[in-house]
Amino acid sequence: MVVGVIKTVILGAGGMLGTDLCKIFPDAAKLKHNDLDITKREKVIECIRRIKPDVVINAAAYTDVDGCEGNQELVFDVNGYGPGYLAEACSNASAVLVHFSTDYVFDGSKKEYLEADTTNPVNAYGRSKLLGEQKIAENMDDYRIIRTSWLFGANGINFVDTMLKLSEEMETVKVVNDQFGKPTYTLDLAHKTAEIIGIEPGIYHLSNEGVCSWYEFASAIIDNTIPCTSNEFPRKAKRPTYSALVNTKTSPMRHWKEALNDYLKENKA
Numbered sequence: 001m002v003v004g005v006i007k008t009v010i011l012g013a014g015g016m017l018g019t020d021l022c023k024i025f026p027d028a029a030k031l032k033h034n035d036l037d038i039t040k041r042e043k044v045i046e047c048i049r050r051i052k053p054d055v056v057i058n059a060a061a062y063t064d065v066d067g068c069e070g071n072q073e074l075v076f077d078v079n080g081y082g083p084g085y086l087a088e089a090c091s092n093a094s095a096v097l098v099h100f101s102t103d104y105v106f107d108g109s110k111k112e113y114l115e116a117d118t119t120n121p122v123n124a125y126g127r128s129k130l131l132g133e134q135k136i137a138e139n140m141d142d143y144r145i146i147r148t149s150w151l152f153g154a155n156g157i158n159f160v161d162t163m164l165k166l167s168e169e170m171e172t173v174k175v176v177n178d179q180f181g182k183p184t185y186t187l188d189l190a191h192k193t194a195e196i197i198g199i200e201p202g203i204y205h206l207s208n209e210g211v212c213s214w215y216e217f218a219s220a221i222i223d224n225t226i227p228c229t230s231n232e233f234p235r236k237a238k239r240p241t242y243s244a245l246v247n248t249k250t251s252p253m254r255h256w257k258e259a260l261n262d263y264l265k266e267n268k269a
């Protein structure tokens with residue numbers, strides 16, 4: 001990487017995390033889906049060759065977990081092969097690639113997951129994201145793969161906003177109390193991403209601290225929620241029961257409750 005001004009490209013700049021990354025990296029080239037489709041190998045390679053960045057941050061993905069089940073060809077292209085093309089392009093350009101993956105690469109049988117733990121996704125989304133990780137590692141060395149979980153942020157459809165809306169519309173809101181993870185504020189994650197670029201390559205687990213169920217998360221947002229089981233809410237895609245990411249490599253992020261309070265103050269006051 002050059003010393004001095006670091007030239008950065010953000011992909012998926014129109015998404016929930018991408019929008020917050022754009023705030024933290026204001027000088028970056030910001031590419032939305034319309035600007036570059038990461039499933040187009042030649043275009044990806046040409047784009048990175050032309051811009052000659054030092055760092056590429058990829059927040060582009062197909063993220064509808066249930067939608068992935070019926071759309072697997074597209075999903076594997078976007079979440080699996082696309083990141084591989086980016087890695088190829090970054091390797092050619094000697095750029096660092098920062099890519100986001102998910103707690104859903106794990107099956108939930110172990111509860112807490114360290115960076116080196118064995119992956120075993122239980123749904124198409126998780127399998128496609130795992131393929132993305134593998135394609136990156138096949139194509140380059142200087143990558144940072146950031147696995148994160150349960151994102152909420154100002155620029156996307158997220159659980160916090162959904163709860164606020166349902167709370168107004170319904171007398172009580174039933175939320176599952178048997179799936180556990182770590183809610184994470186996209187603005188916190190975007191800040192932390194800046195730190196990860198400067199340290200050694202590899203896989204990182206970055207979430208706000210604190211494990212909770214979706215019901216416990218909901219209870220911190222609204223007053224009229226009641227717990228239920230996943231059996232009462234059948235979904236197309238199976239979810240891991242317990243997929244808390246443990247960060248053993250960098251300083252911990254703050255607790256999700258503190259992050260949630262700031263999110264609500266900044267966006268919902």
Ligand SMILES: NC(=O)c1ccc[n+]([C@@H]2O[C@H](COP(=O)([O-])OP(=O)(O)OC[C@H]3O[C@@H](n4cnc5c(N)ncnc54)[C@H](OP(=O)(O)O)[C@@H]3O)[C@@H](O)[C@H]2O)c1
Nearest residue numbers: 012014015016017033037038060061063100102148150151
């Ligand atoms: N959301 C979560 O709870 C969560 C949890 C764990 C990990 N992650 C990971 O974190 C990252 C960011 O997630 P997010 O929630 O911010 O996602 P998001 O809001 O769904 O944003 C994804 C962006 O990618 C774009 N995109 C889709 N297909 C593309 C393609 N072929 N080429 C270029 N851009 C494309 C989308 O554009 P269009 O909308 O125009 O298609 C969208 O702007 C992803 O890697 C995701 O897998 C998310």
